[in-house]
Amino acid sequence: MPPVDWDLAARSLGPIVLGAVRGTVPLAIVxxxxxMLVAVGVALARLSRHRVLSGAGRAYVSVIRGTPLLVQLxxxxxGLPSLGLVIDPWPSAIIAFSLNVGGYGAEIVRAAILSVPKxxxxxxxVIGMSHRQSLTRIVLPQAARVSVPPLSNTFIALVKDTSLxxxxxxxxxxxRAQQVAAFSQQFMLLYLxxxxxxxxxxxxxxxxxxxxxxxLDRYVAH
Amino acid sequence: xxxxxxxxxxxxxxxxxxxxxVLTSVDLNVAEGQVxxxxxxxxxxxxxxxxxxxxxxxxxxxxxxxxxxxxxxTARPSPAALSRLRDRSAMVFQHHNLFxxxxxxxxxxxxxxxxxxxxxxxxxxxxxxxxNRVGLADRRGAYPHQLSGGEQQRVGILRALALRPQLLxxxxxxxxxxxxxxxxxxxxxxxLAEEGWxxxxxxxxxxxxxxxxHQVAFVDAGRVAELGPPxxxxxxxxxxxxxxxxxxxxxxx
Numbered sequence: 205m206p207p208v209d210w211d212l213a214a215r216s217l218g219p220i221v222l223g224a225v226r227g228t229v230p231l232a233i234v235x236x237x238x239x240m241l242v243a244v245g246v247a248l249a250r251l252s253r254h255r256v257l258s259g260a261g262r263a264y265v266s267v268i269r270g271t272p273l274l275v276q277l278x279x280x281x282x283g284l285p286s287l288g289l290v291i292d293p294w295p296s297a298i299i300a301f302s303l304n305v306g307g308y309g310a311e312i313v314r315a316a317i318l319s320v321p322k323x324x325x326x327x328x329x330v331i332g333m334s335h336r337q338s339l340t341r342i343v344l345p346q347a348a349r350v351s352v353p354p355l356s357n358t359f360i361a362l363v364k365d366t367s368l369x370x371x372x373x374x375x376x377x378x379x380r381a382q383q384v385a386a387f388s389q390q391f392m393l394l395y396l397x398x399x400x401x402x403x404x405x406x407x408x409x410x411x412x413x414x415x416x417x418x419x420l421d422r423y424v425a426h
Numbered sequence: 427x428x429x430x431x432x433x434x435x436x437x438x439x440x441x442x443x444x445x446x447x448v449l450t451s452v453d454l455n456v457a458e459g460q461v462x463x464x465x466x467x468x469x470x471x472x473x474x475x476x477x478x479x480x481x482x483x484x485x486x487x488x489x490x491x492x493x494x495x496x497x498x499x500t501a502r503p504s505p506a507a508l509s510r511l512r513d514r515s516a517m518v519f520q521h522h523n524l525f526x527x528x529x530x531x532x533x534x535x536x537x538x539x540x541x542x543x544x545x546x547x548x549x550x551x552x553x554x555x556x557x558n559r560v561g562l563a564d565r566r567g568a569y570p571h572q573l574s575g576g577e578q579q580r581v582g583i584l585r586a587l588a589l590r591p592q593l594l595x596x597x598x599x600x601x602x603x604x605x606x607x608x609x610x611x612x613x614x615x616x617x618l619a620e621e622g623w624x625x626x627x628x629x630x631x632x633x634x635x636x637x638x639x640h641q642v643a644f645v646d647a648g649r650v651a652e653l654g655p656p657x658x659x660x661x662x663x664x665x666x667x668x669x670x671x672x673x674x675x676x677x678x679x
Contacts (some may be wrong), residue, residue, distance in 0.1 A: 326482055327523035331537030331589060335505075341540065344525045361597055423527045423569040 227376025235301035242306025267305025439488035516586035576607030
């Protein structure tokens, strides 16, 4: 095995971290935030008594979960232009990732809403709340606590999946590593370095998850 | 009592079909300031009857009138009609159903503030007065899971009172409590009765029914089998079913 080029490792860390800070992290945060809006919307559609609405929600989840993320990304970036719709790399990535996270998140949010006891809805109705008030003030806050662990999984998966955006020309962590690797021919070193940076980001997210759960646990009996 | 001075009037309330008939032509009157205790074995329909009074269950036929609001269930009532009916009453649940993510104080102020749009300062002051009265003012910042079962249920009652309803509905409020905690809750309910609140109480506490209620309804197989003052329904039942039920509750062995 050839000796490790520590000098290259140190010099390449800067561009890779910069790719994370300017690419991976904002891409993941914005996509996750938008994806959560999609998720709540689709979950409510699926739970709706309206059959067309719940059918549409079900179909959406089925399509998102039944097709590869890479294909979804390519449809948006390389496919839509043939319909005359040209979208830049960044917005393409955000659209594809949010729609994808929305599909997975919808099932989590739906299960979380269903886990809130029926008596909570009834208590809310009895003090005079409308359906919407009951949902936003009583049920969703309780569903939020239940959904933190599974949604954290989704978020962590998304952080890693953003590496796929390198294939539609978004300059993020992995693309930076690829560029340096192609230039220096030190593939093993650069890709392991990229892996390390992803791992550190995900470690930080796990810590954040634990803190958030502890904060939300103040009203849960143990 | 003539039906005209009733705060609560129930006419011909029917729920369920054919063999699965849960309630059959129930008629009830409760005058303002009176307490009606509803007794009966589990599955008799007494809880369903109570839940029809605020639309948590939708009966197939009959009318419910609380004060100035009448809902005829022959046609499916609109959400607006149900909401007006609900505004007239408040309910205390068997399992309190307090909001676990809100403090004791916020549980009580939620309805008055968010639904009735009353000013926060006023609502909070009222909530504190209520908490003081049951000796729980120092727990105002606690979350429901930090309270004992009896404390939870008393907060549940305060949450109902804070809405200033005209009618209080209780669904077996002490059935889920440890026996030594039942007294605190029953005493609070007795005090409310003495203050003149109009109440419908589904209960297994025969002593409470005898001492506090003005009327007792014995529900059996979805019908009001016997209705009258406690001295008669509990002391000298006319129906054999009532006699058996009362005897079993008083002498379980």
